[in-house]
Amino acid sequence: MIATRAEKLRAERGEPSGVQHVSGAPQHAIVAPSDRSASARAADFSLRIAPMIVELAPQVALSTIGYNNKVPGPLLRMREGQLVTVEVVNDTDVPEYVHWHGLFVPPEMDGVEEEGTPPVPPHGRRRYQFVARPAGSRWYHSHTEAMLDLHRGTYTGQFGFLMIDSANDPGHYDREVFLALREWQYFLSTMDPDENRPDPSDPTPEKPATPDPRPNGLEISAPLYSINDKMLGAGEPLRVRPGERILMHLLNASASQIHRIGLFGHHFQVIALDGNPVPTPQLVDVMEIAPGERVDAIVEMNLPGVWILGELRDAARQSGMGVVVEYANQAQPRAQWLPPRTARWDYTIFGKTGPHPAPDQTIDMVFEKVPGGPHGINHWLVNGREYPHDREFMFRKGLRYRLVFRNRSDDAHPLHIHRHQFELVELNGKPTAGILKDTVIVPAFGRATVDLVADQPGLTLFHCHMQQHMDFGFKALFRYS
Numbered sequence: 001m002i003a004t005r006a007e008k009l010r011a012e013r014g015e016p017s018g019v020q021h022v023s024g025a026p027q028h029a030i031v032a033p034s035d036r037s038a039s040a041r042a043a044d045f046s047l048r049i050a051p052m053i054v055e056l057a058p059q060v061a062l063s064t065i066g067y068n069n070k071v072p073g074p075l076l077r078m079r080e081g082q083l084v085t086v087e088v089v090n091d092t093d094v095p096e097y098v099h100w101h102g103l104f105v106p107p108e109m110d111g112v113e114e115e116g117t118p119p120v121p122p123h124g125r126r127r128y129q130f131v132a133r134p135a136g137s138r139w140y141h142s143h144t145e146a147m148l149d150l151h152r153g154t155y156t157g158q159f160g161f162l163m164i165d166s167a168n169d170p171g172h173y174d175r176e177v178f179l180a181l182r183e184w185q186y187f188l189s190t191m192d193p194d195e196n197r198p199d200p201s202d203p204t205p206e207k208p209a210t211p212d213p214r215p216n217g218l219e220i221s222a223p224l225y226s227i228n229d230k231m232l233g234a235g236e237p238l239r240v241r242p243g244e245r246i247l248m249h250l251l252n253a254s255a256s257q258i259h260r261i262g263l264f265g266h267h268f269q270v271i272a273l274d275g276n277p278v279p280t281p282q283l284v285d286v287m288e289i290a291p292g293e294r295v296d297a298i299v300e301m302n303l304p305g306v307w308i309l310g311e312l313r314d315a316a317r318q319s320g321m322g323v324v325v326e327y328a329n330q331a332q333p334r335a336q337w338l339p340p341r342t343a344r345w346d347y348t349i350f351g352k353t354g355p356h357p358a359p360d361q362t363i364d365m366v367f368e369k370v371p372g373g374p375h376g377i378n379h380w381l382v383n384g385r386e387y388p389h390d391r392e393f394m395f396r397k398g399l400r401y402r403l404v405f406r407n408r409s410d411d412a413h414p415l416h417i418h419r420h421q422f423e424l425v426e427l428n429g430k431p432t433a434g435i436l437k438d439t440v441i442v443p444a445f446g447r448a449t450v451d452l453v454a455d456q457p458g459l460t461l462f463h464c465h466m467q468q469h470m471d472f473g474f475k476a477l478f479r480y481s
């Protein structure tokens with residue numbers, strides 16, 4: 001979906017959006033805040049959860065559950081500090097939770113069963129109300145447990161962009177594009193889904209001395225991929241003009257896979273990670289993004305032609321994860337894919353150097369896999385136990401915590417904390433500062449250290465953002481004393 005700055009301003013003022021979709025982008029209307037004079041009690045936004053058909057390509061239509069019959073759901077755009085009411089109607093037979101990912105909201109509004117949020121009952125409705133903060137690229141999605149039901153939670157089409165506009169957006173771009181990465185028709189398999197193999201030269205500070213001999217369990221795989229609701233080539237191209245500066249809001253709305261995206265001959269100027277401006281914006285050839293993460297990057301369109309913006313892995317791109325980028329007057333029969341020159345991704349290049357205030361307390365968190373074998377599911381341990389833990393991790397309001405994530409498994413995991421942000425301190429021994437995130441990839445056998453100030457009282461869920469890992473033990477609660 002694409003919105004110009006003028007449309008964005010109209011939406012902010014509550015005027016009719018008059019959205020002119022660049023033919024190209026999947027068609028989603030901006031939901032403008034409703035006219036408050038009509039009814040003081042009208043919700044600002046409404047979401048209807050219901051079964052729907054998503055047409056990924058002319059011959060490929062799937063049934064899923066979505067918001068307002070769209071995938072992604074409607075773009076929810078709000079001002080920082082705005083009191084927002086979202087009316088959610090659940091037209092399914094099961095309780096649902098809508099989670100506002102990256103927002104500082106109280107537990108009862110966070111859309112998380114473990115924190116005590118009430119569900120949106122089956123065939124019922126519920127209002128969420130919160131103050132929109134912090135500014136930046138956020139998103140919303142189902143937070144329902146799925147376990148072995150691959151038609152629930154984040155396996156469905158229940159996800160959408162949520163933008164909180166700050167008063168001081170420098171606006172160094174001509175227009176915005178929203179790109180959500182997805183797989184479809186999830187299934188269980190022992191096949192290696194051709195995940196990004198760790199580089200053998202990467203440090204592995206948490207690698208055990210002796211490898212685990214137990215055979216791996218069934219993991220989530222998928223045959224179909226898309227950006228927004230279209231497979232590569234099925235949607236309209238992204239039509240651009242030379243010299244245009246496009247702000248790409250990239251979201252990984254996948255239930256299970258880390259993705260890397262490239263566009264030959266172009267560079268992504270990464271300006272924000274998880275919606276938070278980075279201290280040192282940098283030009284990169286490839287953006288790596290894990291489930292739950294967001295990357296905001298400006299691309300200057302300076303190589304006329306017809307190109308594929310897509311996943312680096314051939315299998316994923318050829319199965320749909322890409323979009324054609326077409327310069328004006330460059331219609332060619334085939335869009336070109338050429339691999340980007342460098343595929344490395346390193347969060348720390350976007351940080352700064354500098355000391356971190358000493359933490360009041362350091363909490364070590366060790367993550368391990370219990371392999372399920374070829375006919376079972378892997379289970380996951382946090383400090384030796386599957387969720388729920390006998391005693392939660394404890395925060396005291398106002399204290400500064402250092403969390404050390406020790407990944408003693410052979411997979412990378414995107415670790416997410418609710419209702420808070422953390423600052424990256426080091427990744428596999430490489431120090432950094434100033435990068436604020438809510439989700440961080442901890443590489444296979446790797447380590448990440450983050451600092452967090454406990455300033456959002458209430459139960460706080462922590463988990464791996466891969467749905468299967470979360471459902472099978474990889475989560476923990478923090479409680480304020």
Ligand SMILES: [Cu+2]
Nearest residue numbers: 413464466469
């Ligand atoms: Cu995981």
